[in-house]
Amino acid sequence: MLNDWRTRSIIIFFSGLIILFIVAPLLGILLKTSTEEYTRTLQDTEVANSIRITLLSSLMATLLFGVLSVPLAWLLARKNFPLKGLINGIIDLPVVIPHSAAGIALLGIISRGSFIGQVGEHAGINFVGGVPGIVVAMAFVSIPFAINAARDGFAAVPEKLEKAALNLGASPLRVFFSISLPLAKRSVVSGLVMMWARGLSEFGAVIIIAYHPMVTPILIWERFASFGLSWARPVAAIFIIICLAIFIVMRVITRKDYHVRN
Amino acid sequence: MLEIKDISVKLGNFSLSHISLEIESGDYLTVLGLSGAGKTVLLEIIAGLVRPSKGEIILNGINITKMSIQKRPVGLVYQDMALFPHMNVFKNIAYPLKSFDIAKKEINRRVEMLAEQTRIKHLLNRHPATLSGGEAQRVALARTLASEPIVLLLDEPLASLDIKLRQELRELLKEINNTGKTIIHVTHDHMEAATLSKKIAIIEDGKLLQWGKPDDVFRKPVSEFVARFSGIKNIFHCTFLNSTNNTDLIPAKTPAGNTINLIEHPGKEKAYVMIPGEDIILSQNQLTTSATNQYSGQIKERYSLNHGVELIIDTGELFSVIISRKSAENLAFTPGKKVWISFKASAVKIL
Numbered sequence: 001m002l003n004d005w006r007t008r009s010i011i012i013f014f015s016g017l018i019i020l021f022i023v024a025p026l027l028g029i030l031l032k033t034s035t036e037e038y039t040r041t042l043q044d045t046e047v048a049n050s051i052r053i054t055l056l057s058s059l060m061a062t063l064l065f066g067v068l069s070v071p072l073a074w075l076l077a078r079k080n081f082p083l084k085g086l087i088n089g090i091i092d093l094p095v096v097i098p099h100s101a102a103g104i105a106l107l108g109i110i111s112r113g114s115f116i117g118q119v120g121e122h123a124g125i126n127f128v129g130g131v132p133g134i135v136v137a138m139a140f141v142s143i144p145f146a147i148n149a150a151r152d153g154f155a156a157v158p159e160k161l162e163k164a165a166l167n168l169g170a171s172p173l174r175v176f177f178s179i180s181l182p183l184a185k186r187s188v189v190s191g192l193v194m195m196w197a198r199g200l201s202e203f204g205a206v207i208i209i210a211y212h213p214m215v216t217p218i219l220i221w222e223r224f225a226s227f228g229l230s231w232a233r234p235v236a237a238i239f240i241i242i243c244l245a246i247f248i249v250m251r252v253i254t255r256k257d258y259h260v261r262n
Numbered sequence: 263m264l265e266i267k268d269i270s271v272k273l274g275n276f277s278l279s280h281i282s283l284e285i286e287s288g289d290y291l292t293v294l295g296l297s298g299a300g301k302t303v304l305l306e307i308i309a310g311l312v313r314p315s316k317g318e319i320i321l322n323g324i325n326i327t328k329m330s331i332q333k334r335p336v337g338l339v340y341q342d343m344a345l346f347p348h349m350n351v352f353k354n355i356a357y358p359l360k361s362f363d364i365a366k367k368e369i370n371r372r373v374e375m376l377a378e379q380t381r382i383k384h385l386l387n388r389h390p391a392t393l394s395g396g397e398a399q400r401v402a403l404a405r406t407l408a409s410e411p412i413v414l415l416l417d418e419p420l421a422s423l424d425i426k427l428r429q430e431l432r433e434l435l436k437e438i439n440n441t442g443k444t445i446i447h448v449t450h451d452h453m454e455a456a457t458l459s460k461k462i463a464i465i466e467d468g469k470l471l472q473w474g475k476p477d478d479v480f481r482k483p484v485s486e487f488v489a490r491f492s493g494i495k496n497i498f499h500c501t502f503l504n505s506t507n508n509t510d511l512i513p514a515k516t517p518a519g520n521t522i523n524l525i526e527h528p529g530k531e532k533a534y535v536m537i538p539g540e541d542i543i544l545s546q547n548q549l550t551t552s553a554t555n556q557y558s559g560q561i562k563e564r565y566s567l568n569h570g571v572e573l574i575i576d577t578g579e580l581f582s583v584i585i586s587r588k589s590a591e592n593l594a595f596t597p598g599k600k601v602w603i604s605f606k607a608s609a610v611k612i613l
Contacts, residue, residue: 158344160340160342160344161344161346163311163331163344164338164340164344164346165346165357166311166331166332167309167310167311167331167332167334167336167337167338167406167409168332168337168357168358168361168405168406168408168409169332169333169358169361169362169409170332170357170358170361171332171361172332174361178357179346182348183347183348
């Protein structure tokens with residue numbers, strides 16, 4: 001079919017349109033921002049603080065919730081148990097529900113009147129209007145990326161290798177850390193990076209739980225609403241560059257370095 | 263001693279039923295069967311990877327049926343080796359040693375020793391993806407031996423190797439068995455079984471048909487399947503006739519109408535009989551001998567074997583006769599030639 005030049009031209013044309021649809025707005029925002037705007041925005045402490053809070057909050061969400069979700073991912077990949085399908089569906093819920101609704105739902109369990117909110121307050125942790133709340137909101141909406149990628153990674157590890165390791169006298173825990181995890185490493189890390197990247201861009205759930213301290217997506221929205229496009233654009237451009245850098249790092253570290261199946 | 267007592271398991275549509283075997287220490291047992299017969303499942307049950315629904319496995323007097331996989335003193339070498347792709351050969355072999363509290367120096371010494379025994383010392387820094395089939399098989403063997411199993415379980419270890427590598431690995435397996443290691447080897451190749459085993463077990467559709475010394479199984483197969491699977495040809499489904507002459511001979515008719523004389527009666531009207539190819543004499547003319555079964559026929563096919571020539575003779579039935587290459591050349595036995603075959607009534611066995 002591809003030998004037909006007309007078909008080939010149509011496919012190339014529409015593929016090009018889709019690529020352009022993704023790239024054009026991003027290139028536009030980056031190119032329309034002047035060097036002076038970049039310099040001024042980079043020196044703006046409010047912007048620097050918001051980027052720092054965003055990066056760290058998302059990183060904390062990934063380390064706390066993402067890493068803890070790895071055993072669950074292994075369980076979903078390897079074991080059959082009642083209601084497994086339902087659990088797989090529940091994991092995808094944060095992706096399909098509106099994130100502002102997710103924020104409202106989360107507020108119900110971490111607000112000061114709730115049990116968790118009160119326990120947190122005793123321990124000196126304020127979820128609402130604080131970084132811990134931002135971390136929870138970011139983790140809630142981005143955790144499916146970590147679990148799904150890790151689950152697929154574990155499922156791709158031949159079960160025979162784990163059985164061979166058991167047969168060689170290794171304990172199940174040693175098999176997990178010496179065979180399953182290293183062989184699924186690429187997918188697990190890729191999922192965690194995706195979770196971090198998704199957390200960075202969260203707006204809907206975070207704004208319900210913590211308007212302040214301000215994460216970058218909220219800062220962009222606030223500057224757009226209060227001062228207009230020219231004030232919002234440089235912040236958005238810098239944030240896009242940071243997200244792109246993370247994306248490139250992710251592509252590099254998830255490079256295939258060995259064959260899982262021998 | 264490994265005792266497998268009345269083991270049964272059902273896995274989906276497949277079931278392994280009532281398998282009982284006894285393997286002495288230092289034995290080399292080959293489990294022969296077609297693909298899907300249940301050979302690998304039997305190994306997995308012994309290794310603890312599959313739980314039997316019935317029966318027991320006793321190893322040196324200890325019931326290991328419910329023992330966890332990692333505590334069983336049996337080592338399984340998978341057909342596709344299952345080498346860890348993210349570890350080099352050294353780390354693969356050292357893997358089981360790290361489960362014990364062994365000093366690094368001792369681990370190095372044992373890995374070197376096993377690498378020497380399996381002749382892979384030069385491969386220690388290589389990764390599994392860069393190894394040939396024969397090399398990978400040796401690494402898998404060394405790795406399993408490192409766990410010092412009492413029983414070594416081999417799942418079709420020679421299946422993916424060429425003839426030269428097969429021969430080399432066969433020698434290695436014999437060497438390992440000669441050190442006193444008990445081996446259970448699964449294969450579908452009767453020649454492999456014949457050259458390696460001290461005992462043979464034949465499985466079909468999850469059932470153990472026959473087991474014993476190779477000579478007993480190959481010379482006295484209990485069924486048509488065992489006989490055919492053991493590489494025996496010249497098996498005919500015969501109808502036994504009432505003996506009309508006053509001799510000790512029992513006549514039976516083959517499906518094509520040849521009459522074969524036997525010295526025993528199966529006790530039923532129809533039964534399978536077999537004539538080992540090496541018991542058949544091939545001649546250019548009819549012989550005056552004590553052989554009561556003589557048929558004229560024509561050479562239909564000629565196959566070269568490692569140890570001679572196999573000729574297929576059409577007498578109405580197709581007989582396979584194995585003779586030396588020299589005899590075949592001297593007597594000019596080529597396809598199309600008219601010949602005679604003869605064999606004694608005592609050479610005919612009822613299955």
